[in-house]
Amino acid sequence: MSPDDLLTQLRKWGVKFAEYKNWRTHSRDRATGKAWGPVNGFMVHHTGSDSRDQRALLRGGVAGLPGPLSHFGLAQDGTVHLIGWGRANHAGMGDPDVLAAVRSEDYGAYPPADNQATVDGNDCFYGVEIWYSGSHEMTKAQYTALRKLSAAICDFHKWTAKSVIGHGEWGSPGKWDPGMAPGRMMDMAKVRADIEATLSGQADKPEDKPKPPADRPDKMLAVSGFLPELRHGDRGWYVGWLQRNLARFLPAVKVTSVYDDATAKAVHAFYAQELDYKTTTAGKVFGADGWRRVLSIKSKADGTD
Known part of the structure; x- marks a missing residue:
């Protein structure tokens, strides 16, 4: 290896x-x-x-x-x-x-x-x-x-x-x-x-996590269990979950399940727009702190999704 x-x-x-x-x-x-x-x-x-x-x-x-x-x-x-x-x-x-x-x-x-x-x-x-x-x-x-x-x-x-x-x-x-x-x-x-x-997939294998219900595509999803660090080039369900949540704030974000250049730009823009913070990686890394932030901030001023 x-x-x-x-x-x-x-x-x-x-x-x-x-x-x-x-x-x-x-x-x-x-x-x-x-x-x-x-x-x-x-x-x-x-x-x-x-x-x-x-x-x-x-x-x-x-x-x-x-x-x-x-x-x-x-x-x-x-x-x-x-x-x-x-x-x-x-x-x-x-x-x-x-x-x-x-x-x-x-x-x-x-x-x-x-x-x-x-x-x-x-x-x-x-x-x-x-x-x-x-x-x-x-x-x-x-x-x-x-x-x-x-x-x-x-x-x-x-x-x-x-x-x-x-x-x-x-x-x-x-x-x-x-x-x-x-x-x-x-x-x-x-x-x-x-x-x-x-x-064997009985515990904590990320790609085996169930998808959220289809009738909740624009809702803020609950934080539970392990949330992995994502990087530019990664693929899979967790990347799609990130994109789905970013789209609550940046409607132009597409859910492709690929951490591409557009996703990196969206991550960078989310930090700048919602938290007044400039990422040092141009949005190409999204870790535990990012998950906590994107899943805890409401997308509307009245505190709703």
């Missing part, structure tokens, strides 16, 4: 993300002389800290363990920060039986016991570091984002959720991440079941 492929998958699955510095080329490949891949699975970690911003740590590493320390950093608000792409120091040495089971996706509720450490997992796993101590549960936003991020990766590779494991299942001595209490790892069978539910 290339960096561009990754961004496509994140948008497809409604993952809120942010790019950090030169993440596309930041890796350990050159320094170690070892190539990354083939990648066979996705490994979940906790950072061991509840700090609110751990991007610099994950990018730069620590004494004796240079960065990147993961490909993704998952913040408390559910934002996935893109840290590096290529070989990263996150998995360490692990059990060949676990790797074989993940590759084949042939195991029961849990992979085999991790009683060896003879295979370098940095060669063959994507890794996410979730920003929390592990001595308590991660936030709900983090868990929702983890499910979607896992689905985005598995969907690209045509994997099932059995390609997702916790660091504590890999073989590094003393590891118990992702944790839920001091020294206690989350039940990864339950995590995999939740990821599989997301993959």
Whole structure:
């Protein structure tokens, strides 16, 4: 999966993300002389800290363990920060039986016991570091984002959720991440079941959201659940929903379900007209703040739609 492929998958699955510095080329490949891949699975970690911003740590590493320390950093608000792409120091040495089971996706509720450490997992796993101590549960936003991020990766590779494991299942001595209490790892069978539910469309897959009733085309639609960041070039139901709401203020807007130049101009005009604010992207990005605004402002002076 290339960096561009990754961004496509994140948008497809409604993952809120942010790019950090030169993440596309930041890796350990050159320094170690070892190539990354083939990648066979996705490994979940906790950072061991509840700090609110751990991007610099994950990018730069620590004494004796240079960065990147993961490909993704998952913040408390559910934002996935893109840290590096290529070989990263996150998995360490692990059990060949676990790797074989993940590759084949042939195991029961849990992979085999991790009683060896003879295979370098940095060669063959994507890794996410979730920003929390592990001595308590991660936030709900983090868990929702983890499910979607896992689905985005598995969907690209045509994997099932059995390609997702916790660091504590890999073989590094003393590891118990992702944790839920001091020294206690989350039940990864339950995590995999939740990821599989997301993959199968039972939870939060944006393109499977139902359309609003046909008799409410000009009404302000209720805000509920996850609303994805949209960008110029995106397509789909959410883009049509945005266009439908913009048309309450700018009647010339057409509902095409394509975030084209006309939609970007309309977004820019909406901010200028209704909020006296000039966008810095010429309307080519529409995120959470935009959703809150466009769905909360009434289109008529008397407070009605």
